[in-house]
Amino acid sequence: MKFERYGIGIAKGLTVTLKTLFRHPTVSQYPEQKLHTSRRIRGNELVWDVNKCTGCGTCAKTCPQGAIEIVTSTNMLENKYVVEKYQVDTGYCIQCGLCVEACPYGALFMGYSYEKAKYRRGELVQSKEDMALAEKQPSGYFYPEIAAQLPRQTLLLEKITEDENGS
Amino acid sequence: MIISSPEISNAGVLQTLAPDWPGGFWWHWLLFTVVILAVVIVMVMSYIFMARRQIGRMQSRIGPNRTGPQGVLQPVADVVKVLLKEGIVPAAVDKPVYWLAPVVALAPVFAIFAVIPWTDGGMLADLNIGILYVVAISSISTVGMFMAGWSSSNKYALISAMRVIAAIVSYEIPVLLSIAGVLLLTGSLSMNDIVIAQRNVPFILLQPLGFLVFFIAGLAEISRSPFDLLEADQEIVAGFHIEYSGIKFAMFYLVEYGEAFILSCLITTLFLGGWRGPLLPEWLWFIAKAVIVWFVMVWIWATLPRIRIDQMMALAWKFLTPLAIINLIITAVQVLTLPENMFWVMIPVNIAITVILILLWSKSFKLGWGRVEV
Numbered sequence: 001m002k003f004e005r006y007g008i009g010i011a012k013g014l015t016v017t018l019k020t021l022f023r024h025p026t027v028s029q030y031p032e033q034k035l036h037t038s039r040r041i042r043g044n045e046l047v048w049d050v051n052k053c054t055g056c057g058t059c060a061k062t063c064p065q066g067a068i069e070i071v072t073s074t075n076m077l078e079n080k081y082v083v084e085k086y087q088v089d090t091g092y093c094i095q096c097g098l099c100v101e102a103c104p105y106g107a108l109f110m111g112y113s114y115e116k117a118k119y120r121r122g123e124l125v126q127s128k129e130d131m132a133l134a135e136k137q138p139s140g141y142f143y144p145e146i147a148a149q150l151p152r153q154t155l156l157l158e159k160i161t162e163d164e165n166g167s
Numbered sequence: 168m169i170i171s172s173p174e175i176s177n178a179g180v181l182q183t184l185a186p187d188w189p190g191g192f193w194w195h196w197l198l199f200t201v202v203i204l205a206v207v208i209v210m211v212m213s214y215i216f217m218a219r220r221q222i223g224r225m226q227s228r229i230g231p232n233r234t235g236p237q238g239v240l241q242p243v244a245d246v247v248k249v250l251l252k253e254g255i256v257p258a259a260v261d262k263p264v265y266w267l268a269p270v271v272a273l274a275p276v277f278a279i280f281a282v283i284p285w286t287d288g289g290m291l292a293d294l295n296i297g298i299l300y301v302v303a304i305s306s307i308s309t310v311g312m313f314m315a316g317w318s319s320s321n322k323y324a325l326i327s328a329m330r331v332i333a334a335i336v337s338y339e340i341p342v343l344l345s346i347a348g349v350l351l352l353t354g355s356l357s358m359n360d361i362v363i364a365q366r367n368v369p370f371i372l373l374q375p376l377g378f379l380v381f382f383i384a385g386l387a388e389i390s391r392s393p394f395d396l397l398e399a400d401q402e403i404v405a406g407f408h409i410e411y412s413g414i415k416f417a418m419f420y421l422v423e424y425g426e427a428f429i430l431s432c433l434i435t436t437l438f439l440g441g442w443r444g445p446l447l448p449e450w451l452w453f454i455a456k457a458v459i460v461w462f463v464m465v466w467i468w469a470t471l472p473r474i475r476i477d478q479m480m481a482l483a484w485k486f487l488t489p490l491a492i493i494n495l496i497i498t499a500v501q502v503l504t505l506p507e508n509m510f511w512v513m514i515p516v517n518i519a520i521t522v523i524l525i526l527l528w529s530k531s532f533k534l535g536w537g538r539v540e541v
Contacts, residue, residue: 006529017225017470026227
């Protein structure tokens with residue numbers, strides 16, 4: 001005797017919702033709670049290494065949006081360029097990563113941050129201090145030697161971190 | 168088997184007047200009217216909050232949790248928002264009917280709470296026709312809904328209003344027949360006497376089939392899911408209150424959840440033993456049982472999909488009504504033949520009858536001459 005037509009489907013559905021009631025919700029409260037991001041993502045920020053950069057300007061020439069502005073002067077004593085101004089208007093940036101791939105000296109990286117939204121357009125322009133390597137972590141994008149050192153992870157992690165700042 | 172109760176005979180006297188009350192009857196009446204209205208509004212708001220949180224958790228979400236601790240102030244915020252909104256009246260509406268409809272829908276909802284027994288005799292009016300009063304008054308709300316749908320001069324509102332009428336007319340019959348089963352056992356129409364008659368065993372055990380029929384048909388009467396096709400958002404936008412905004416919409420919203428509160432109070436009174444319970448105060452037992460009933464209703468709401476109008480009609484006329492009639496006949500036979508207070512016979516027999524009847528009827532229940540599976 002099959003009970004398919006005697007309301008057993010309703011009972012099954014009710015147990016599903018009841019089980020879900022006692023389970024932890026799968027959503028997170030974004031500004032306060034964040035999912036652990038995988039170390040294998042690339043964010044939408046640029047990280048710039050001041051020591052490796054020679055001021056050649058390849059990144060600025062590659063950029064399809066023309067978002068990178070680089071101004072150099074000549075240092076005759078050491079026979080090289082001094083980068084005076086290096087700024088990226090991230091409002092134009094499409095995060096294509098071509099500048100990172102084009103850099104012949106490995107001075108540009110994609111970072112991890114994905115929270116780069118701003119309230120004013122002017123704040124989108126990032127100076128070389130904003131992108132300095134000292135405070136940021138370069139992601140493994142286009143750098144296999146960095147990617148090789150990353151821990152093995154899935155892309156989506158279930159752990160939630162509470163934001164200590166509480167925004 | 169009539170449930171003999173010596174208390175019933177003098178129960179009607181209990182409520183008319185508290186003899187030691189200062190200032191006489193009318194002050195007593197005024198105070199408790201205000202108290203009950205306040206309780207109803209607070210309960211409706213907590214019902215809204217509970218429904219939203221519970222559905223959220225059942226759908227693996229969190230639900231409103233920003234306003235106040237755990238979001239308990241969310242209904243208050245909603246009310247404030249909806250009261251501050253502009254009341255837009257479309258040009259083509261039938262204005263007198265349009266303005267009157269929310270009042271006609273809302274007034275009966277509050278009027279019903281006069282006969283809900285919160286404690287033993289703790290009700291505004293211990294009418295000796297209490298349950299008849301509830302059934303009669305609750306139908307007036309439907310008129311308000313139909314007025315709203317008709318006067319809005321909106322096709323969606325009209326379709327929704329027609330669905331309301333169809334649903335209420337169809338489902339009133341199983342509701343009344345299942346209430347009649349309880350009344351046969353009680354021998355009284357007074358709500359308080361019905362609770363008093365359940366002092367040994369709640370009627371959900373004596374009338375399992377009646378309870379099921381009443382619960383399902385009640386869900387349809389108040390248009391809760393899965394019978395919420397009068398406000399099927401995907402097809403007819405929001406139903407009969409689509410052209411209403413501001414405080415008039417708030418009144419319809421209050422009607423919707425007020426009716427849910429009424430239904431849970433009725434189920435508590437008729438089947439779950441009302442205010443009866445150990446240790447805790449009586450009114451707390453009553454409200455706790457009502458909240459449990461609401462939990463089950465929201466549980467069903469979160470689970471089941473909406474049914475079609477033909478399925479809804481078929482369920483009323485081919486499933487619930489025959490079962491309710493059979494239940495009534497069986498109860499009548501039991502009341503006539505069994506000796507007094509034979510619960511230990513009646514409970515297993517009635518549960519067995521319920522299971523057998525539901526299995527039999529499910530087997531023969533077909534839609535569209537059998538071409539469409541249920």
